[in-house]
Amino acid sequence: MKIKFNLNGKTVEVDAPVEKKALYILKDLHINSVRKGCDEEGKCGNCSILLDGKLVNSCLLIAPQINGKNITTVEGLSRGGKLHRIQQAYIDAGLVQCGYCTPAQILAIYALLEAVKKPSRKQIDDAMSGVLCRCTGYKQIYNAVDMLTKGKKPGDFTDEYKKDYRVVGKLTPKIDAVQLVRAENSYVEDYVPKNALHIYVLGSPYPHAEIISIDTSEAEKMEGVEYILTHKNSPKTWYTQAGQSYPEPSPYDQQVINSKMRFIGDRVAAVAAESLALAK
Known part of the structure; x- marks a missing residue:
């Protein structure tokens, strides 16, 4: 309007x-x-x-x-x-x-x-x-x-x-x-800048769950969607969430996106698109 x-x-x-x-x-x-x-x-x-x-x-x-x-x-x-x-x-x-x-x-x-x-x-x-x-x-x-x-x-x-x-x-x-x-x-x-991409991160609705598979094929076809990150293509760099980096404290049990969800809100997927609405 x-x-x-x-x-x-x-x-x-x-x-x-x-x-x-x-x-x-x-x-x-x-x-x-x-x-x-x-x-x-x-x-x-x-x-x-x-x-x-x-x-x-x-x-x-x-x-x-x-x-x-x-x-x-x-x-x-x-x-x-x-x-x-x-x-x-x-x-x-x-x-x-x-x-x-x-x-x-x-x-x-x-x-x-x-x-x-x-x-x-x-x-x-x-x-x-x-x-x-x-x-x-x-x-x-x-x-x-x-x-x-x-x-x-x-x-x-x-x-x-x-x-x-x-x-x-x-x-x-x-x-x-x-x-x-x-x-x-x-x-x-x-x-x-105005042409910056918007990122939306999908959080898990469940604790203690495992991702079996994610089909991103239809989302990838959408005009304006530039990149989709899931556990499949997430960097395999392990880190700790304990607040302090290497060498302590362990365990180094987290990646950017894991296949295992430990808590509600853990990252399931991230979408980079031309608008936040499109990313969602």
Whole structure:
């Protein structure tokens, strides 16, 4: 179906299947900030967007649900090369670590401050509850909000020390903080070329099972399917799943794809194709 929506102030028209997730529609439009952090279960919030001003998970929306809507992402916050004040506060508060969930956090704070000028701690907690983060430390979120609403400065929260040192003990912004708050190319997924193949790995539905045979002949005839890997043509290199490589610990009892399935989810086959849907 053809849909039209406003993306960061510009009208966009796309042709997409009804069931296509808004997450992938936006990724096709080179929107990096929508991150797939939980396999489209709506748990992590890393794919958040502002839909008509409300924070929602793009992985839970399909094409018709964004038709005629206004969508804002982090890419639309900074203007003319200048960071939005929330983006700057995140840098100043030391909130940018890996940066994967940072765009979603920034949008959550943006939506909160649009609704409440001076939010309470409970309101901040509620606003951030849908965005999971594992590396920044949550205290700095409150610091950033205090900077935005109470005029606080970074030095109000953390004392500098080691006056003779240039970096150690100083409030020094992360070197790639600006590109992360802007959701610029930062991760491998941001550099995947359009013509890259998609791989789908079929997991075993049964534990303690053995593959007798797999007929891949019909799948191999499908246009766009480039390669199929099974136990028959899998590399015969043995390794351990124990977490440490050679020489210990043993046993070396696993290959990329085995004929014996020990657990539910063990790899049965892998298909490389021109699209994920085709690979599946």
